[in-house]
Amino acid sequence: MSADKAEAAASKPLRADAQRNRDALVEVAATAFAAHGVDASLEEIARQAGVGIGTLYRHFPTREHLVEVVYRREVEGLCAAADELALHHPPDVALEQWMQRFVDYIATKRGLATSLRILLNTNSTLFSDTSGRVSLALRRLVEAAVVSGSIRSDIDSSDVLHALGGIYSAPDTKDWRDRSRRLVSLLMDGLRFGAGKRAKGSD
Incomplete structure (x- = not known):
């Protein structure tokens, strides 16, 4: 077929x-x-x-067709997780758990890298369909945590995404996933440090 x-x-x-x-x-x-x-x-x-x-x-x-469906699934799952976590956890906890989920997303994306580059050079609508969805999900979580006062207010979601991007380019060692999860925890420690005790904009 x-x-x-x-x-x-x-x-x-x-x-x-x-x-x-x-x-x-x-x-x-x-x-x-x-x-x-x-x-x-x-x-x-x-x-x-x-x-x-x-x-x-x-x-x-084709293998590329399977890759495309898998990648769409990963993006959709990651974005859906943002809403689900925000519904059931305090904003900073939702953000941290989502970033840990992001590690799994990056693991799959790294595995798909070769085929994703092939799809980038075709007429696939994959990237136009998914572009911005992950960053938008992260922005919602970061902004909610800032407003709640549970993370510092002098950062925005693009800073966090830039920091998370370093995970993608880290050497592919056996302990890559464990190391990445530890880095997420360190990043959250930094985001929480100096956070206000009151929600942003409160009296």
Whole structure:
């Protein structure tokens, strides 16, 4: 099946069992790409998802098509997490937990890097569709924490995003994820240091 036909098929509602298979493939692929990079075995992804390789190719006729769906899923999950965390936690805790989730997002993005560069040079709408969504989610969390007085007020979300960006370019060592999580904790310590005890704008 060609990529164009696959896109047309994807616009039609899937049967419940087909949707479960597709969701399982995307879930397993995200983990595999984060752990092994974009060259992770598609056969192994299919096996771990409990389907045959033919089923994988029916849903995702090319590796790049699977990469695109996985990346969209990661962006959507990260943005949804911002709203969910903000609903259930104090603003600074929501921000910290979201930044820890950001480490997992970066792990997957690093694994997808080669194919993402390929997609960047195609007519894919991937980047125009997702551009700015992550930074907007972070901005909402940072602004809420500033207003609550739980983090310092002399920073904005672009500063935080710049600091988090350093995680992406760090050497890919075995302990990269643990080190990145420690860096997030250090970053939060810095954001909390000197924070006002009253919400911004209060009397």
